[in-house]
Amino acid sequence: MDWITLLRSLQSDFIKRLTSGCLLHCETEGQYSELTIISGERLKALREFCWLMAEKYKRVSPVRDVFISYLKGKLGEEVVKERLADFITEVDYEKRFGGDGNIDFTLTSDPSIGIEVKSRHGNIDRVRWSISSEEVEKNAVVVCILIQEDVSEAQSQYHLFLAGFLPTRMIKLKTGKISFGIDQLLYGGGLWCYLEQLQSSLNNSSRQQPSIYKYLPKQEILSKPTNNQLLKSFFQPEYNNNEDLNTLYVKLGDEYFEKGEYT
Template sequence: MISNFCFDMIDKYSKNRNNAESKTIYNNFFKGKLGEFVVKTRLGDIVNKVDYEKYGNGIDDGGIDLTLLKNPKIGIQVKTRTGNSMLDVNWYINKKEIEKNKLIVFMFIDKEIDIKNSQYQIILVGFLITLRIKSKDSISFKAKDLLYIGGIYDVLKHLEEKY
C-alpha cells in the first residue's frame, strides 16, 4: 500500500518515473508514510488510520499526520529520518507543524530508502509535546532532546482529556 501510494505521487509530481526527481519523490513519501504506519501500528486503536489521500494542493497534507480517535483536535506529526546513526541525525520541525500538532513523534530508519528494498529497521526514538517547544519558528532536534517513547500513552491520554 505504501509503495503504491509513492508511485501515485511520482505520477502526480513528476513527468517521468525513471529520473532522479522521481526517486527523490518516492523516497521522501515512502519514508514519511512508513513512519506514520509504524506509529499507527504501535499506538493501535487510539489514533486514526494513516491517510493515503492524494491532495490537490501540492505535497501538503495539512500538517497533521495522525489524530486521536476520541479527540480529533489532537494532531500528531511523525518525523522520520534515515542515516547511519540516530545519534547524529537532526529532525526538523517548522512553525506550521508546531502550531497544528500537540505531539511530534520522531522515527529513525537505519539505512536510506531504496525502491528495491522491502525491509527496514525502524526505531521509535522519542517524542515532544509541542507546547514545550520554546521556539515557534523552524527548529531542529537530536535524539538526546526527545522524551522517552515509553511515556507516550500517558501523555496522549492527558492531552485527550485536557483538550
C-alpha cells in the same frame, strides 16, 4: 521524580540499548515496541502507494525524489499506526502533497489533537529531526522515527526505531524552524499515556470544569500495568488552583528553552 525526568531517564537507557541492539520488539498492534520491522507484502503495498503519488506529482518534482520522500513518511507513519492503532486516525495523504505534512494523525475521539510524524535516516549521534512553527501550532506532539537503512526502491526490509517524542508545548521557536537530536526527545513508551492525559484535560476544559493537572510519581501500583499503560502509573493528576495543563507545559517549555535544550 517528575514525569519528564522519568521519560528522559528512560530515553538515556534506550539510547544505550539502541547502540548495542538490545531493544524491545513487539509485533502486537496497539502495544508499545521500540523496534518495528517492515518487509514483504506490507512494504510492497507502501511502495505501490508511493509510486502512485510520485506519478501524480511528477510535474512538481522528479519522480524518484517524490517516491523517496513519500516512502520515508509512510514508513514512519506505519510505526505510529501500529503502536497507537485505533487510538488515532490517519489524515488522507491524497488531500495534501509531501511526505511531511502539517498533521499526519489525529486522535480518533478528538480530531483537534494533531500528531506529526518525522522520519529520518542517519547515524544515531548525528541524526536530527526538524519542525516548523506552523507544525508546532497545529500539532500536540511530534513523534520521531529513525530509519536504520537508506531508503531506496530496492531495499527489501526496514528496521524502524521509535526514537521518541516531544510535546509541542515544550518547543519554543526563535525562528521559523528548529531541529533536535535523539537525546532531546522523551521516551516513546510515554506517548500513549501523554495523549490520553492531554485528551482528558481538554475534555474537562470543554465542559468548563477545573481541569488542573500536575504529574507526580505515584507511591504505589495497585495492579500490574499492560504495555500501553507501562508509564501510566507514574502520572497522577493533582488539583492546583493556579495552573492548568496547558500552562504547565508552557512553563516547562520556557524552562527547557532557557537551558538551551530546544533552540
